[in-house]
Amino acid sequence: MRCLLGYPAAGRRFGAVSAVLLAAILASCAGNEPRSGVLSAEQIRETVTGNALTRCGTRLLGQWRYTARHGRDGSLEAVVLAGARREDAAGVWRVTEDGLYCRTWNNDWAGGREGCFRVTRNGDALTFDHVSGAAGEAASYTYSLGEACP
Incomplete structure (x- = not known):
């Protein structure tokens, strides 16, 4: 969740478009947390x-x-x-x-x-x-x- 700090709308409710945007942001964050190696x-x-x-x-x-x-x-x-x-x-x-x-x-x-x-x-x-x-x-x-x- 650290990578969400730069996205002020991430914690607010803005409907379906925002939900899709939030999902894309979270998916891009997944690479920031090392899971193996x-x-x-x-x-x-x-x-x-x-x-x-x-x-x-x-x-x-x-x-x-x-x-x-x-x-x-x-x-x-x-x-x-x-x-x-x-x-x-x-x-x-x-x-x-x-x-x-x-x-x-x-x-x-x-x-x-x-x-x-x-x-x-x-x-x-x-x-x-x-x-x-x-x-x-x-x-x-x-x-x-x-x-x-x-």
Whole structure:
């Protein structure tokens, strides 16, 4: 909907002609939101800034959920919930000009070292493939946008 800002009539009711015009505008906007492929530096910033990314699964201890919230100021807050266990972490995130997402945790996650990842989008799923620095537990992570498990 960001691309509608330049169209003052888009939110008003003007009849069938306006409805057709609005449909055409929305169709042209569809190309502005990346739905698949490797994201550029700007697309990464637009996608994660102010948003949460979530991974869910089952492991030895049963169901678990990891959610990381990306602050506009580069702050990073995460929580892992596994049964009655909860672990919180904070850190920082940034995007390099060549399109890598980098994060550093302030605890022992990834040894407290920065790790950088190439980000690929497929709908609302983002895959982070390790490129340099500390990878953490895996070389590739797939998250869903938002705080719910898919």
